[in-house]
Amino acid sequence: MxxxxxxxxxxxxxxxxxxxxxxxxxxxxxxxxxxxxxxxxxxxxxxxxTNWDLSFMTGVVDGSVRINDGQGVRLWHVTDGSIADFDAPLDTNGKFETWTELLNSTDVWQIGAFNLGTDGFETGTGDYGWGQYAQTVITGSELFVIKLRNGEYKKIAIDELSAGTFYFFYSDLDNENQESKEFVKSHFSGKLNGYFDLQKGESLDREPAxxxxxxxxxxxxxxxxxxxxxxxxxxxxxxxxxxxxxxxxxxxxxxxxxxxxxxxxxxxxxxxxxxxxxxxxxxxxxxxxxxxxxxxxxxxxxxxxxxxxxxxxxxxxxxxxxxxxxxxxxxxxxDPTLSVNQTSYDNSKFAVYPNVISKNETVNLVYAGSEVGQASLSIYSSTGATVHTQDVNLTQNIQISNINTADFNSGVYFVRIQKGNSIYTQKFVVR
Known part of the structure; x- marks a missing residue:
């Protein structure tokens, strides 16, 4: 990376x-x-x-297998066949119009194109599309045709997910160049997905933790x-x-x-x-x-x-x-704040007047919030630079009017008072 x-x-x-x-x-x-x-x-x-065809989710209960659809990989479900037919040559003449083309879910990671629209863990049925969960193993049952990034077509089946390892095989449509491969989840611990290049026949570690x-x-x-x-x-x-x-x-x-x-x-x-x-x-x-x-x-x-x-x-x-x-x-x-249920804002309790001033005029700030005690006051320019900071002792209906703007350039400024998880903000303009 x-x-x-x-x-x-x-x-x-x-x-x-x-x-x-x-x-x-x-x-x-x-x-x-x-x-x-x-x-x-x-x-x-x-x-x-551009260097992968398949991705496998690595979570313990995950059976998701996705395709690299953004780089031209496509997948069809061979609806008139099954994994048991893999060793027979596959005639595709006229079949792409009748087979179902499969897509990755854009709602959840857990449903890839191979999963036929279902997550066996979430539904509780054990149906992962490409195979069915039974006791400790997901056993494959379906046959697919995949178009690779380079335009080649292959038939492919996920044979099994057992003890954290996917076993799968693929070959040319006429059964030539058959490959049996495995993908080991534990090799990608801490990652959302691991990846596989079907052209080179190797796993890839390509995303951050x-x-x-x-x-x-x-x-x-x-x-x-x-x-x-x-x-x-x-x-x-x-x-x-x-x-x-x-x-x-x-x-x-x-x-x-x-x-x-x-x-x-x-x-x-x-x-x-x-x-x-x-x-x-x-x-x-x-x-x-x-x-x-x-x-x-x-x-x-x-x-x-x-x-x-x-x-x-x-x-x-x-x-x-x-x-x-x-x-x-x-x-x-x-810049981040605390999480959505930890921070409160009530700008109606904080005012700046006048909100348009000339250089050398004094900014008047009025605070009428319920927070009392030591707080921080900061003024920022429109470039994000801090132009003034001071500590203030908040009491109800306090007025702060000792901020002179002699050194402020013309522009928009923002005043922020923060005490704990409470933040109050207003803006003013220097002409």
């Missing part, structure tokens, strides 16, 4: 979540790379997306609507890691955005997806959807009174896309 620390251009985004970095992610114009984003850094890890990324920027296939037709189509978009949820807020102020409620968060891995941008058919350039904000939060299951409860953990991140051109995404990422 090649690591690229992105150039961070500090710009203002949202005072509710402190100030933002503009992040540039380049997966090249041909979309041949995937970019994994760790929002805590934010570090971007770029990896080749699960705790090192939140978002994947990549090319993948999505069901889309266009000109009255719904069909699978390759798109360039964003998918979330397992355990990461996203809240999408539309028609909001991207600067002073309200925090989402817990029920606003979705576990769909393409909740951000590709539709934050639209192609302008007059200019043939992509335009970002205005007034849309995404909040990103990790969640995990915790035991509460003997019951598993999903709770937010770690920090809450706010993301606003600012552009897309070729294979380059740009977005603004606000």
């Amino acid at each position: 090649n690591k690229l620390i992105t150039l961070l251009v500090f710009t203002l985004l949202a005072t509710n979540l402190s100030f933002a970095k503009e992040v540039k992610v380049d997966i090249d114009a041909k979309r041949t790379e995937s970019a994994y984003i760790n929002l805590a850094s934010p570090e971007v890890v770029l990896v080749d997306n 699960m705790d090192q990324w939140y978002l994947e920027f990549s090319k993948y296939v999505q069901i889309v609507e266009g000109q009255g037709v719904t069909q699978p189509y390759p798109v360039v978009g964003v998918r979330t890691n397992r355990g990461v949820k996203v809240a999408q807020l539309d028609d909001v102020d991207v600067i002073d955005t309200p925090l989402p409620n817990k029920e606003d968060f979705s576990s769909i891995i393409t909740e951000i997806g590709h539709d934050w941008k639209e192609l302008n058919f007059s200019t043939f350039e992509y335009e970002v959807i205005e007034n849309r904000v995404y909040f990103v939060q990790r969640f995990e299951l915790q035991n509460q009174n003997g019951e598993p409860v999903e709770v937010p953990v770690g920090e809450l991140y706010k993301l606003v896309f600012t552009g897309f051109e070729g294979g380059t995404f740009t977005y603004e990422l606000a």
Whole structure:
């Protein structure tokens, strides 16, 4: 994996979540790379997306097998055959019109193209599409035809998942060049997926550890609507890691955005997806959807009174896309706050007046919140630079009027008071 620390251009985004970095992610114009984003850094890890055909989930109960649909890999279910027919030559004449073409789920990682739309663990049926769970083993039953990245067609079957190892075989359609391979989950411990190159017959370790990324920027296939037709189509978009949820807020102020409620968060891995941008058919350039904000939060299951409860953990991140051109995404990422149920904002209790002043005039701040005691006060410029800090002792109806703007350049400024988990923010303009 090649690591690229992105150039961070500090710009203002949202005072509710402190100030933002503009992040540039380049997966090249041909979309041949995937970019994994760790929002805590934010570090971007770029990896080749053209060197694999299959991916296998590595969790203990996972039986997901996905295809590299973004790079042209396709899969069909041989509905008039089974794994028992693998050793016989396969006649495909006229069959692609009758066989079912299979797609990866864009809702969950646990359902790949080979899973025929079902996760045997989640449903409790033990049906994983390519095979059926019985006691300690998933036994394969289905036969598939796969089109590889290089355009070759192969027949393929997943024979078994036993003791953490997938066993599978594939060959030419006429039964020549048969290969039997295995994929061992434990070789990819801590990863969401491991990968396999059917052309070289080898496993690949190509993604960061699960705790090192939140978002994947990549090319993948999505069901889309266009000109009255719904069909699978390759798109360039964003998918979330397992355990990461996203809240999408539309028609909001991207600067002073309200925090989402817990029920606003979705576990769909393409909740951000590709539709934050639209192609302008007059200019043939992509335009970002205005007034849309995404909040990103990790969640995990915790035991509460003997019951598993999903709770937010770690920090809450706010993301606003600012552009897309070729294979380059740009977005603004606000500095993190505490998780969604840990931080409170009430800007109605904090005011700045006048909110438009001339240089050398004094800024008057009035605080009428319920928090009392020592707090921090900071003023930021529109470049994200801190231009003033001081400690304040909060009491109800306190007025702070000793902030002179003689050294402030003309522009927009943001004032932030923070005490514990409570944050108050307002803005003013220096002419």
